[in-house]
Amino acid sequence: MKVVLIKDFEGYGTIGTVINVKDGFARNYLIPRGIALPATESNLRHVQSILSQKQRKLQKEKEKALALAKKLEGLVLEIKHQVGEKGKLYGSVTSTEIAKALAEKGFEIDRKKIILAKPIRDVGIHTVSIRLHPEVEVQIKVDVQPQE
Known part of the structure; x- marks a missing residue:
């Protein structure tokens, strides 16, 4: 089963990474714990929007830090x-x-x-x-x- 990670998961990847795992591992562990979502088109778009928001936030924080x-x-x-x-x-x-x-x-x-x-x-x-x-x-x- 293909899933997209919505949290960093050691040994598997970072946010936004699409990985192929066994169905049981995805259904019983990754998805219930909020670590991954099924790799559907809408979930991929959702994760990309989260990543872009996070990137903008980090850039703003860096600009404030540089000014200080x-x-x-x-x-x-x-x-x-x-x-x-x-x-x-x-x-x-x-x-x-x-x-x-x-x-x-x-x-x-x-x-x-x-x-x-x-x-x-x-x-x-x-x-x-x-x-x-x-x-x-x-x-x-x-x-x-x-x-x-």
Whole structure:
């Protein structure tokens, strides 16, 4: 039986792929679980419209991410933190603190999008990556200063 996948299914394909499977597998597993539909002409058109909508949505998200990346480029955040001997911080600067500092500057960015290569435990300027979109990543500087 030929079916068209409406969800990604590991080992078989991605959305929109037409595959040939045994009748029982299609009727008893793929179709009831909403993974596939019979490969009729109308179902193929339906899946193509879903794919085109998804593509447009991803393109809009990418454009928004590129615009935000342009605004963030060259940004230097100042974060004050308690410091012990030899310029070492008590604890470390976390992605939550960076997200809060970005929010104060007017940029609402989820802390999960902030990528720290290693924990920031020293005073000074550090480079931090922010992944705004799977294809858009921007670097900002974080200036950690001692708290008075």
